[in-house]
Amino acid sequence: MDAATAVDLCRETLMSAVIIAAPVLLVGMAAGLLVGLLQALTQVQDQTVAFVPKILAMAAVLVACLPWLLTRMVDFTRVVFENAGSP
Numbered sequence: 363m364d365a366a367t368a369v370d371l372c373r374e375t376l377m378s379a380v381i382i383a384a385p386v387l388l389v390g391m392a393a394g395l396l397v398g399l400l401q402a403l404t405q406v407q408d409q410t411v412a413f414v415p416k417i418l419a420m421a422a423v424l425v426a427c428l429p430w431l432l433t434r435m436v437d438f439t440r441v442v443f444e445n446a447g448s449p
Contacts, residue, residue, distance in 0.1 A: 371442070378438045385427050386420050393419040 363371075393416045401407060424431075 367445070371445075374438070374441075378434065382431055382434055385431075386423055389423040390416050390420045 394412065397412050397415050401411060
C-alpha cells in the first residue's frame, strides 16, 4: 500500500464516521437546545429533565436510521476488504 492509498483510506474512514454519527448527534443537539430552552423558560434546573428527552430522541433516531447506518458500514467494510489485497 502506497502513501496515496493510505491517505485515501484514512480520509474515507473519517468521512464515513462523520456521516454515520451525524444524524444521532444532530438530533441530540437539537433536543438539548429545545430542552434547555424549556428549562430556561420554566426555571426547572434538574439534570434528569435534560438527560431523558435527549436520550430518548437519540435512541429513536438510531432505531429509525439503523438500516441505513448498517448498509453504509457494510459497504465501507466491503471496500476496505476488497482493497486490502491490492499492492
